[in-house]
Amino acid sequence: MKELFGSFLHPDEMALARQYMQDGYVIRDVEDTGSLDHLEDIIRTSVCSHLDTPSSRSGPDLLWRIHEYVTPDRLNDLRLRVIHDLNDAEHSLQSFYKCAASCLSTIVGNELAAQRSFALSIQMPDDDSSLLPAHSDVWSEDSPFEVVLWLPFVDCTGTMSMFLLPPSQTAWAHEQMVALQNEGVESFYGKISDLVVRPEVRRGQFMIFNHSLVHGNRVNVEGASRWSLNGRFKSLFSPYAEKRLGDYFVPITTRPATRLGMSYRLPDGFDE
């Protein structure tokens, strides 16, 4: 038998897998634009309600100009309101998943667990209150068997996007981190800042990235506000870390063979 494991993948899937392994991320067009629009409708309705602005008066640029309506000290209230409305809405997690379903299937698998409540990031220009320092999610509560789906609602270029340290630099970065153990995380960022990439992701596209890689964001100096959702996906039966099935992850595509297998009982009661 000559075939190697994984070689049964379609050539398109092989190309996607290679790109993900090499770059640590992939960017593709949203697979179901109706789902993207559904999520954006929820966001815009929530924003208009919070700002007491009739949705008819909010133009298409409402999101990327949100800094003209909200001061930084009121931003977190808005963010919490919108994330509440998103997670409370019917089918929002399903819509989020459908934006990238086939790509997730190729990279992660077809029997998935998803983060129960996805996260919303709003980064207004020059606002330093919503920053994530350089980190790997695996350094806290996540397992390296997860991926992050990152879905922007505005075009994200330059500092509106996140930064990511390419996989080829990971071993070196880990050495630097150990060497800088008595200094703060800003010193660590100073070491890696020339090596990070900032993937450009437009509205209508999504990014799936490896959250084991060092990543984060810096002050947005682009003049427009960033809006993006992010949520984790993993293979249902791959190892979990502290974010566990049930309280953090929920099964979303459990297959019938698994359901039947889990419930199967051998005939019982034989005597020796």
Added chain:
Amino acid sequence: MVSTNSKAGHRGYIASRPVRGVQMPQRVQNLVVRDYASRAGLEYRLSAVEYAMPACYMMLEAVLAELEQLDGVILFSLYMLPRNPSRRKAIYQHVLDNDASLHSALEQTVLRYEADVSRFEELILLDAWMPKAHLGGYWHKTRI
């Protein structure tokens, strides 16, 4: 929001033994249960505390016996339910027969109707199978 019927709210139910291998302080369990009740608009009644002896569910049985007078029960976690599937199913049926609800605060899941049983059971069955998965289903990163 407070219940408007003649029943007297939702009784919390917390553990004295580890839940999925984690011994959670009862104060923290109560915080999770009360926070869930508040977010869900449920009237919270003081939690019953299960005994520490393995496989003992005497406090849970006492709470279930109260269900005619309660709107429902808020478990700290659905993984506190008995491992025996038939015993769990009897609990679900008892809840449904009393027109009550069974909430799981940590997993933010509720059983109100027959159709909700499968959601509880899927989470419990998947967890039961996890030790047989790759790396025992858990990626260890901290050596204590």
